[in-house]
């Protein structure tokens with residue numbers, strides 16, 4: 387019998403999954419899986435459990451938000467041989483899940499996690515950690531990990547928006563030297579993002595429109611720090627038009643398998659919406675097709 391490890395965060399989103407565990411596990415059993423279920427007990431538990439038991443199962447089904455998926459991927463990346471990943475998004479934002487064209491109903495999602503086709507997906511290596519869909523620094527990147535989970539659960543997306551507005555005056559410039567496969571740039575930056583996803587927080591850059599999750603390349607968006615009102619307008623216009631154009635040279639967008647970021651001071655990053663530390667130098671490498679995720683028709 388094929389073995390499945392079912393890791394779920396009972397608090398993700400509004401704790402929605404707690405009332406639907408029988409439906410989900412029934413779909414797994416119907417598809418012939420032997421199930422070991424583990425509700426996460428604390429931050430870090432999904433990663434530890436995936437690393438501890440991942441080598442013993444054929445598939446790990448992760449149920450929660452982007453943070454839980456991030457942890458499961460980090461746990462599995464520590465293994466020499468990795469089981470397939472099924473994903474049932476039940477978090478507040480579920481940004482990454484938008485890439486997977488999952489069925490709308492929870493039962494459909496569970497059936498997909500149990501019976502769908504595994505497809506290769508690239509993983510980003512960020513110094514000694516991994517990320518599945520985004521690593522970012524600068525404006526607003528602290529919002530997703532700075533919001534207490536309880537608050538976020540009740541007010542959902544509204545929390546992100548309110549926290550973001552409260553932080554508008556505290557925008558900071560980061561002086562960075564950034565090197566990628568095809569060039570290098572040194573400047574003051576407002577925001578930077580390395581991603582493997584069609585959108586982040588609902589925003590889509592030009593490169594993200596035709597993303598492939600398994601091409602060995604991540605999309606990079608770098609926004610220079612605006613030095614005068616005209617540049618502020620250019621950046622705002624870019625954001626409001628949903629990532630069209632290059633904002634009069636204020637925005638750089640490219641694709642690469644490697645990105646090195648050198649700061650003059652420590653720079654706080656977020657990885658998949660979780661706090662990623664504040665390293666002064668960062669090396670990001672794409673590990674092509676490092677995991678298999680079950681999705682698509």
Ligand SMILES: Nc1ncnc2c1ncn2[C@@H]1O[C@H](COP(=O)(O)OP(=O)(O)OP(=O)(O)O)[C@@H](O)[C@H]1O
Nearest residue numbers: 398399426427429450451452453454477478479480
């Ligand atoms: N039992 C637990 N108690 C407290 N925190 C937990 C527990 N289990 C998991 N976590 C942590 O909760 C954080 C958020 O989880 P998750 O991403 O699944 O849900 P979410 O925040 O509702 O969704 P999203 O990330 O999509 O906004 C993760 O960093 C995870 O480590």
